């Protein structure tokens with residue numbers, strides 16, 4: 085193998101991985117609860133289909149769960165589903181642990197790190213749903229290459245989603261919605277499910293408003309793009 089063939093890790097798609105000092109309770113949960121509910125280290129090799137929760141009817145994944153409000157709410161709504169969450173931002177993981185602890189949630193497993201490592205370690209067709217809600221927009225042209233929705237990520241999503249599985253992408257940046265739509269429409273494994281404008285401009289009935297969504301930092305109202313993994 086030549087040096088050019090060597091695997092290069094993808095560019096960092098996230099900003100800070102840590103901010104304010106953790107409160108003692110959050111630091112305690114990182115030590116006690118996180119090891120109990122952590123996804124096996126994806127960098128150590130493939131993750132089998134069942135070590136996570138053998139009795140789960142389905143497995144869903146949220147990429148970049150931020151403070152974990154959406155992840156926790158979906159887990160409470162769907163106790164028969166195993167919810168995986170990936171997030172490299174330590175304070176976000178700590179916040180999610182607090183929600184999980186307070187609500188006594190048993191059906192969430194967390195990966196404190198890059199979701200792309202987790203995707204690479206998951207078996208084919210192992211997920212029924214994936215959520216990517218308000219990913220870092222990287223609005224400047226020179227930063228577009230950091231956006232998560234690359235053809236490589238889309239190919240990995242196609243591999244891990246089961247036939248008829250669904251991917252939800254939401255953003256409040258017009259240009260990122262168009263960017264994602266262009267790449268998803270070029271991916272033969274996916275079908276955009278929208279039939280009318282309200283399907284992308286009205287929050288879906290099963291959506292849980294996220295913390296970042298409430299900040300309204302983008303240049304448009306939130307746009308929701310739902311895709312089906314074609315069989």
Ligand SMILES: C[S@@+](CC[C@H](N)C(=O)[O-])C[C@H]1O[C@@H](n2cnc3c(N)ncnc32)[C@H](O)[C@@H]1O
Nearest residue numbers: 097098148149150198199217218220294295296
């Ligand atoms: C703008 S925030 C939105 C957080 C949350 N989804 C919300 O709507 O409140 C984007 C999040 O995606 C995370 N993120 C970015 N790239 C990621 C990656 N490759 N894997 C997992 N999370 C990632 C960031 O750390 C950040 O917390």
